[in-house]
Amino acid sequence: MTPFRLRRTHLLFSSTIAGLLMAAPVLSQQPAAQPAAAPAAAPAALPPGSPLIGRPEGNEAAPADKLPISKLKLPPGFNIEVYASGIANTRSLRVGSKGTVFVGTRFGNKVTAIVRKDGKVETYVVAQGLYRPNGLAFHNGTLYIAELSQISKIDNVENVLDNPPKPTVIYSDLPKDEAHGWKFIAVGPDNKLYVPVGQPGNNVLHDKDHGQIRRMNLDGTGAEVVARGVRNTVGFDWNPKTRELYFSDNGRDWMSEDVPQDELNRVTAVGQHFGAPHCYQGNLPDPEFGWGHSCSDFVPPVALTGPHSAGLGMRFYTGKMFPAKYHNAIFLARHGSWNRSKKFGGDVVVYFLNKDGTVKSSEVFLSGFLENNSYIGRPVDVEVMADGSMLLSDDWNGAIYRITYGKQKVASK
């Protein structure tokens, strides 16, 4: 299995768009539902979500010029640009210590690395032949990769992008359920690797191996459960002040369109139970599994994050670029509802905390992905870069955006 390096090397953003326009003059955002073009004609643009976006055969023309950034709304002073495009099903993001951006995917089978050098973007495949490598963590030079049912690692990954070794499996004591089986992972301030195991279904009286977050040593040994009653978390991070773990959790479906809301939770002691499947959103006993339990038996969320909004990746903002009010606030990417009649979410929300770690207030930070009850993009993960800018992945368009503060404002003066 020889890892290959994409030959595509291009200038950032504007030149990328120009290049794509020349390479693919027939671009269309229409899903490929119409009759196919004549075989000789250039193929139509791939529909959003296509597994072929980003594949290295010349038709990776992810429609960078069609990406919806001009429709995205941010608070005054913030700017957004395309950081990378043409990478199918971009999910979890991690930045290495040398600035490499690693990209996981739920649908594809490889982990991608993006390097910016002298204004150019280079793309590498650091691992392939994987199964739902959605989760990534980076710690002391090592990249940790979470597939559906195993965790592996590549040491010194940023030094071996050109010729990475096959990842070494460190942990595989995980169920193989497809439902909520894809993972988000992270290394905590305790130098432990945190790995969630979702409920294997919409609303399930799960066994002792599901519905939880585990942590383990960085070699995969010593696994223990740190949070229980977790339905499906696809994002967590630690408060830089208190070092407490906060995680997003997606509530059950089909109870009603408006409840339960999804949760933002805080772990203050190892082994706490957050309710699922007996109690949702802290105060709503489940009609099926609530009997015999009281919501007061469980740890309530610190914030409700909207009905079926699918809050996924979240990070505390630890950079300096954004204004002071955002420092140490939580940025949560909401993928957006999938089955709600009126779609909800598809944005980034910021949660401001009190000194004691409770949530003071929240506001929508980035919106515009939801148009006429259809998604034109779907946020998955946020990641803070060393310069304080923020990356945002959009798995629908196979794109990564970069959010900055201030530059454009200065330039326009």
Place this chain on the structure above:
Amino acid sequence: MRLVAAAGLALAAGAGLRAQTVGERVPVCLACHGEKGQSATPEVPSLGGQPAPYLLIQIYLFREGQRVVPLMNQMAKGLSDDDLRALSDSLAKLPAPAPSSEAPDPARIERGRAAITRHRCNSCHGLDLAGRDNIPRIAAQREDYLARTLREYKSNARHGYDGVMAEVLGPVTDAEIADLAHSIARYR
């Protein structure tokens, strides 16, 4: 007899797939999947009326080995991305299959209809179960293929675009699967 002949033709043709144009390849697919979008081959799905994005994703999964059906993995081996797109666009033009003409069992049809509602199949597959985008048409699909596919989703053997079908099938019983397949195969 027909299955054996069709599979033989498909296997024989498989080796030369790379050199063929899409126009030459499609008949190989249809030898098993049915010339007019309607499969007469046991456990082989009808392809008629499927949305092109769904077809493309499935052929992609076959090529990458993420959906495991040895014959199909062999057939998709070596296809380029352009091949995948041309094939899926071409196959998407096949007419939708007709509902099964085998005699229906009214009680099972009734139970299947109730199960369709209970498990909210229409929420994604549409009121007519005709599918859209990456969601397949299931109306009038072969009963044996439907039953097998539902069982595979329930056991996590079938890998979809995401985990939704595995989630849906979690609480569905084997008896319900049989009724669902019986009813959906005759869905009008």
